[in-house]
Amino acid sequence: MSASRRSAATAAGAAAFGLGVWLGAIAVRGQERTLQPGDPLPGISAVEFSEFRLGLDDFTEVETSEDGLGPAFNGTSCAVCHDLPAIGGGGVMLETRAAIRDQSNTVRGLNAAGDTLVHMFSTPNHTCQAVMPPDTNIVARRAPIPLFGAGLVEAIADETLLALEDPLDLSRDGVSGRAAIVTDVGTGARRVGRFGWKSQQATLLTFGADAYRNEMGITNDLFPQESAVGVTPPQMRLCDPRPDPEDARDPLTGKRGIDNFEAFMKFLAPVGRAAIDETVRSGERVFAAIGCAACHVPSLTTGPSSHPAFNRKPVPLFSDLLLHDVGTGDGIRQESAEPEEIRTPALWGLRFRRPLLHDGRAADVQDAIRAHRNEADLARQGFAALTPSDAAALLAFLRSL
Numbered sequence: 001m002s003a004s005r006r007s008a009a010t011a012a013g014a015a016a017f018g019l020g021v022w023l024g025a026i027a028v029r030g031q032e033r034t035l036q037p038g039d040p041l042p043g044i045s046a047v048e049f050s051e052f053r054l055g056l057d058d059f060t061e062v063e064t065s066e067d068g069l070g071p072a073f074n075g076t077s078c079a080v081c082h083d084l085p086a087i088g089g090g091g092v093m094l095e096t097r098a099a100i101r102d103q104s105n106t107v108r109g110l111n112a113a114g115d116t117l118v119h120m121f122s123t124p125n126h127t128c129q130a131v132m133p134p135d136t137n138i139v140a141r142r143a144p145i146p147l148f149g150a151g152l153v154e155a156i157a158d159e160t161l162l163a164l165e166d167p168l169d170l171s172r173d174g175v176s177g178r179a180a181i182v183t184d185v186g187t188g189a190r191r192v193g194r195f196g197w198k199s200q201q202a203t204l205l206t207f208g209a210d211a212y213r214n215e216m217g218i219t220n221d222l223f224p225q226e227s228a229v230g231v232t233p234p235q236m237r238l239c240d241p242r243p244d245p246e247d248a249r250d251p252l253t254g255k256r257g258i259d260n261f262e263a264f265m266k267f268l269a270p271v272g273r274a275a276i277d278e279t280v281r282s283g284e285r286v287f288a289a290i291g292c293a294a295c296h297v298p299s300l301t302t303g304p305s306s307h308p309a310f311n312r313k314p315v316p317l318f319s320d321l322l323l324h325d326v327g328t329g330d331g332i333r334q335e336s337a338e339p340e341e342i343r344t345p346a347l348w349g350l351r352f353r354r355p356l357l358h359d360g361r362a363a364d365v366q367d368a369i370r371a372h373r374n375e376a377d378l379a380r381q382g383f384a385a386l387t388p389s390d391a392a393a394l395l396a397f398l399r400s401l
Contacts, residue, residue, distance in 0.1 A: 034272035037352060038086030041151060041269045043309040048267055055264025058257050060087060068218040068246025071128035071239035072119035072228035075215055078261065081144040085352040088148060088268045094141040094360060095215070096120065097332045098132050098229075099339075107333045110136065110229045116332050117214050118229055128239035131230030138339075140330035141359040142197055148349050149270030149317065150195070154204050155310040156321070157303030158192040164297065164320045175294045175375050177322030177344070180336045185209070185222045194321045197330075197358045198337035208261035212247060220247035220258050270317070271349035274400045283397025286390050290382025295320055295344045295375070318347035318401065327373025328357055340374075350401040365398050 035042070040052045060079040063069040074095055075081050081091045096118040101107050109116050110133055122129040132139075161179050169176040179192045180199035184206055191202035201207040206222060213223035217240075224245045226236055247257045287293060296318040305311040322344060329340030337343075342358055355363055362368035372380040386394065 035269045036086075037089055037148060037271050037349065039269040041267045041309055044267050048263075051260075051263040052267040054253070054255070055260040055262070055267075056087065058260040059264050063216055063218060065123050068216075068242055070121075070123035070217040071226070071236070072122050072130045072231065073215065073217040074120050077216075078211070081215070082147060088146070088264070089349070090146040090353050091144045092355075092360070094143055097140045097142055097330060098136050099138040099332050100133065100135055101137055101331070107138065107331065107339045109333075113227070115227055115229050116334060117227070119217075122228075122239075124239065127235060128228065128231060130228045133230065138331045140332055142330065143355070143358060143360045145195075145197065145345070146349055146353065147265050147268055149315065149346075150204055150268060151266035151310065152270060152302055152313060152315045153194055153317065153321070153346075154266065155302035155305055155313070156194070156300050156315060160300055160303070161192045161194070161321055164322060173291065173294055174378050175291075175324070177295060177320055177324045177375070179321075180323050180343070182335045192321075193335065194343070196334075197342055198332070198334040199321065199323055199343040200335040200337065204265045205258060205262045208265065209247075209258040212258055212261070218246050218257070219244040220256065221245055222258065270315075271352065273316075274351060276400055279393050279396045280400045281397075282390075283393035283395070283400075286386065286394045287397055290386070290394075291376075291379035293318075294379070295322070295324055295326070296347055316348060318350075319344040321346075324376070325374045326376035328371050330358060347398070347401050351399050365395060 040049060044052065059082075060077055062076045069076060075093065079087050081093045082088055084091050097116045098110060098118050099107050099116050100110065108114065110118070118132055119130040158179075165178050167176050167178040181190055182193040182200060182202055183189070184191045184202045186203055186206045186209070193199035193202045195201040195204070195207040201210060209220050209222035212218045212220055214227060217226060217228075219226060226240055226244065228236065231239065249256050287296075297320045298318055299314050299316040300321075302310050302313045302315060323337050323341040324344060325338070325340045326342065329342050331339045333339050345358075350365070355361070356365065356368040357371060362371055369380060369383050383391070383394070
C-alpha cells in the first residue's frame, strides 16, 4: 500500500472505530464490557491504537501483482482467511499441505527446500501454478487459526512452556507433550514455537512474514525467496520479474507490511467469555476430571514485561501450546514437529468456531472429541462414559468459551 493510502486509511479508520474503544475495559451501564471479537487489547496507548488500526488496514488490504502478489498464492489478503467472526479470527478457507513418504517410512517435503505448501492460485497465468510431484502420497488440509489474543500468547515465557513438557510421560497419565524448539528467523535465536498448527513459529513478526510470503507470495526481509512447488527457476524469473524482497518500507512511517501485521496481531484482544452460571462451572469441573485439561491447560501467565498490558497477565487460552499426538495429525513433518504431532489448539473463542480440528473435519465439539486418540484416548473414553447431565454440563462449559 502506498504511504498516502496508509495515512488516509489510518486516520479514517481511527475516527470510524472510536477512540474510546482502546481505553481499557469499557463501562456499559456501569458494568465492564465483555471483549468482543476484533476488539483491541485493553490498556494500550493512543499510539499503539494507531499502530493497531494501521495493522488492521494492511491486514484487510487486497494485494495485486503490482504489490508483489504471487506468482503462487492462496489469498489476496490476510483477511481472506482470517475473517470469522471478525477480522483476525479463523475462517473456512483451507490450505493444502503435501509430502512424500518413502519406502523407509520417512516423510519429506516436496522439493530440496522441504516445502509442503501447495498453492491454489497463480498469476499471471497457469504456467506459474504450483504442481505436486507425481510421487506425492500425503495430502492434508489446514484451517486458519484465530489470532485473537496473539500478543498475550507471544508474551508467555519460553520457560513456562518448557515446564509443561512431559515427553517421557513421567506423570503416567498417557500425555507426553513437548515444546517445539525452532530457530526464529527474525532473531536467529532458538525459541519455543507457539504459532501455527505445528508450532512452527515463535514470534508474531516471523509468523506474519512467513504467511505474507507463503500465502500471498509477497517476499520480505525475513523470507526473501519466492516459494512455489514445481515451478522451476527459469519459470519463476518469467512469472515474477519484480525484484525481491517485495515488502518495502513505507517512507512516511518506516514500517514494512510485516511490521503492521505484527502490531495488529499483538494488540488484538482475546475474546471474552460468555455468561458463566453453575452449569458452566460444573462443566469445567467435568472437563478437568476426564483429563481434557492435561493438554488444554485453562490458563497460563505472561512473563515480566515493561508494557503493563503484557506484564504477568493471565492468559486463559485453554492450551499448553505443546505438540501432542492425539490421533488427528496430518502426516506432515514441519520444523521440529513430527508428522502426527499437532499443537494443542487454544479453546478461548471456541463458541465462534466451526468447523473444528486442523482440517475442519469435525462439524461440532462432539465430533472433535470423538476423533481424539493416542495421548487423548483416556479423555475421549471419559467423555463417552459421562452421564447425560455431566455431558450437557461439559458442552455448556465449552459453549461459554
